[in-house]
């Protein structure tokens with residue numbers, strides 16, 4: 660009988676990566692606020708919480724991706740994946756500004772966003788990615804990137820459309836730039852990653868990428884409020 664690890668590092672490891680990513684989407688949908696944002700009924704505080712927490716990890720995306728790419732180059736491994744990481748770092752540049760702009764249109768200043776408490780999920784997500792980027796297996800960063808872009812291609816555009824259609828949040832039509840832009844871009848980004856990851860046969864890298872996708876699946880859904888609207892508001 661094959662062990663789980665042998666199965667995962669076989670030729671269809673990309674199918675396992677997709678399975679992890681679908682698991683992430685299901686886990687997000689199962690959160691109370693994840694269900695509400697999909698229905699478009701999420702309230703203002705819940706949406707602000709989501710955007711603020713997203714800001715606190717998205718602001719680190721460019722350095723995390725770039726450092727992973729440059730370190731991979733220094734290690735002399737997988738130049739095509741190093742180039743992909745550096746490219747993705749550039750793609751993510753400025754996405755934190757979209758979040759600040761959406762939040763400003765919801766009445767939250769940059770100073771309030773900066774002062775807001777980060778959730779344990781955000782600390783875990785950024786901590787894990789900084790670790791793999793600077794000190795672990797650097798290709799692992801592609802696992803969290805893939806899972807989140809898969810979520811984004813599946814949900815970001817739909818969330819933006821439904822939030823606008825239900826319009827439960829004042830000024831919502833001016834506050835979905837981050838979601839709308841990712842919905843439009845990330846389908847292509849997932850397809851590109853899949854194409855570039857296709858030839859990767861190194862079991863250590865495959866495992867690191869799958870493990871990181873699993874970390875994203877476990878951690879990311881908890882950036883929403885625990886228990887939905889009944890939870891404590893953010894410190895401001």
Ligand SMILES: [Fe+2]
Pocket residue numbers: 750751754841
């Ligand atoms: Fe982004």
Ligand SMILES: [Fe+2]
Pocket residue numbers: 750808844845848
């Ligand atoms: Fe992307």
